[in-house]
Amino acid sequence: MAQPGSANIVAFPGRKPGQVGFQRDELTKILDVYGRMVAAGHWRDYAMDFTKDVATFAAFVRHAERPQARIEKRPTLRGKQGMWTLFGEHGQVLKRGHELAGVLAPLERRLLKAVED
Template sequence: MAAGPQIAKRAPVMVMWNRRELSEILNVYGRYVAMGEWKDYAIDGLATNAVFSIFRRASEVPMFAIVKTPADAQRQGMYKVVAVDGQVLKRGHELPQVLRVFEKKRFSVVD
């Protein structure tokens, strides 16, 4: 029996943060760590999006998630900030504009 053409399987391409994006996110994160409001973070690279999760304590669920979804780039924008309850707080095409949701005058953490 003749072998058919072999189809090369590609490993799934993961979406991840680039250096510029991480720098912008970590600048905001660092300010809130200095204020004692945020304690930990996690970075996930998935098949469809990249997620930067922000925790008040490491043992809790994330307070916020900053999500990068390249498939949404032509629609609502590639970036969004999601609260713990799943509510989208800000969405847009540019990461610095989306991160403005964390400006102290517009946002405060309530216990």
Template sequence: MSERSSAEPRQSEPAAAASVVPFPGPRSASAPPPQVAFDRNELRTIFNLYGRMVAEGEWRDYALDFRRDKAVFSIYRRSSEVPLYRIEKDPKLARRQGAYAVVAATGLVMKRGSDLARVLGVLEKPLRAV
């Protein structure tokens, strides 16, 4: 009887087959994007307004929310409150009423349209003579 010593290498058992996850290919034109988001130019327009209002002491905090159906930029006076305004981008409404909307804290749609800068004009303070 020949016993194996612990120094002898053992026959290795066949390794379990690794699962291969294919790299996702290009999305088809009909497939919706996984979530709606603001692009760089839209965020620049929103943050320009937000920065001016923060400098005036009107606004203090914001939140971004990207969902499957819409993107929301919420504006707060204090972070513990409900948002004063919500800037929403809903691509499903782009052909009908416009993709952008400014919604007040009460849920009232203040302005809706397809041009973000014009829609944000409702939040701009009117110019006054000094």
């Protein structure tokens, strides 16, 4: 039985041990941008994928198409170019970095442009 104030980590049901995932604060930042893009009419759907090497969040205009943006978390690249990568619709790397907020910046700028139009 857990003691008050102690932190127990409980695996997500169906999640395999050793699988890369998003922490709560990371997912909150990603879903915040996603929600604002939905409200602006840019995105309508999303998908997440978790493997032993990478966690992926993909945003779609329509689910049957390619993702318009894809955010990947690869912890093995933490010491190199950064574990976060933002990919565009055609698979091009738009931004890499050590901090999620910096990698999400191009999406934030696009959102600001949409509001100004």
